[in-house]
Amino acid sequence: MTMPITARPLIVLRLTTSPIQEIGSTPEGTLTIFPVTGGSFEGERLRGKVLAGGGDWVTARSNGMMTLDLRIALEADDGSLIDMTFTGIRDDANRYFRTVPRFETAAPRYAFLNRLLAVGTAEIRAEGPVHLIEEIL
Amino acid sequence: MNTRPLMTMQVRVARVLDVGAVPYGTRRIAPLDGGTFEGPRLRGTVLPASSADWLLLRSDGVLELDFRATLQTDDGALISMKSFGLRHGPPEIIAALGRGETVDPSTYYFRTMPRFETAHPGYTFLNRLIAVATGDRRAEGPVYTIHEVL
Known part of the structure; x- marks a missing residue:
């Protein structure tokens, strides 16, 4: 039996970044680091703030697309810490910016995050990147 | 989230x-x-060499799947596929899967996120997409329904 795929909203994640760090040409492509200085996340089941100290390692590939490697720490409004890492593809020529987030937490209240797969749609707005993240059901 | 069938x-x-x-x-x-x-845009065989699934049963009962396979299309292109997945469900369902029984796939969570790499010009669209799959574990091996995330 094959099954359709369904999803439901998990969080909207807004990031603030400081000036980029251009590492330059590496064997993988052109690497730029976007330090994350903070932000917020909000959803029906969790909300809180993004802690400073994370970043997004963006590599521009030879085929014109960019790959992301983002890692940040989230602090929920009850003080729980959630580690979030995601990879993704940004292909401006095709207006395609999708991510695959993963979560890790020790907080029992948020243990459901350890057990789900998610997909994000992202866009760069004037105030910074905004990621709409959905849980794969 | 909008998707369309990939394969x-x-x-x-x-x-x-x-x-x-x-x-x-x-x-x-x-x-x-x-x-x-x-699928509508590609079809072929999974090569046995260099294809396997590395399974890790975590302490919280979730099975992590780290899957790698080499695909060969019917026109000869080689495509490398890697996917990360999770499988978990009620203990009695997981036990039935372990015994090789046929289980309704809607009774447990079996989802993966495939990524593809190819050099073949006919399939470079695969390099540029994110995909999501639902899995159905059968006795002889899993069946994945893979969707392109649009």
């Missing part, structure tokens, strides 16, 4: 190697002895 893939698990208790959980390796895939 259905059926793989055959040759045998399962029990590596045992490793620092992060219980590791098993499931080499594949082949398979097939079929």
